[in-house]
Amino acid sequence: VQLQASGGGLVQAGGSVRLSCTVSGIRLRDHGIGWFHQAPGKERESVAAIRRSRTSAEYRDSVKGRFTISRDNARNTMYLQMNDLRPEDTGVYYCAASRGVMTSDYSVPSTYNYWGQGTLVTVSS
Numbered sequence: 001v002q003l004q005a006s007g008g009g010l011v012q013a014g015g016s017v018r019l020s021c022t023v024s025g026i027r028l029r030d031h032g033i034g035w036f037h038q039a040p041g042k043e044r045e046s047v048a049a050i051r052r053s054r055t056s057a058e059y060r061d062s063v064k065g066r067f068t069i070s071r072d073n074a075r076n077t078m079y080l081q082m083n084d085l086r087p088e089d090t091g092v093y094y095c096a097a098s099r100g101v102m103t104s105d106y107s108v109p110s111t112y113n114y115w116g117q118g119t120l121v122t123v124s125s
Contacts, residue, residue, distance in 0.1 A: 005118060011124070018081050019121075032106055033098070035047045035048050035096070036094045052100060078097075093118065
């Protein structure tokens with residue numbers, strides 16, 4: 001199983017970035033998905049998730065209205081559209097897939113079975 005994240009880079013505050021995560025070895029439609037953010041010197045935190053067998057998304061409060069998680073099951077790819085970026089959004093972003101059930105806590109890393117390698121987003125002020 002491989003998850004390949006891409007799309008990171010350097011962006012000015014207020015700008016936008018779209019992260020992609022291409023998945024191979026599993027069917028993304030059968031899994032919950034999530035994006036996590038790890039700021040320098042801090043622990044990995046959930047940014048957004050879509051539960052298995054659901055279409056609605058869940059977001060961390062600080063990104064609500066700015067970030068959008070989505071999936072394309074036909075392409076076996078997940079996305080994170082990031083708008084109105086802030087310097088505090090700087091860090092490595094990881095994509096992940098989970099075999100978890102509907103009642104699992106999708107905000108914790110331990111719920112996820114498969115991880116991408118991470119892509120760095122740097123937001124300059």
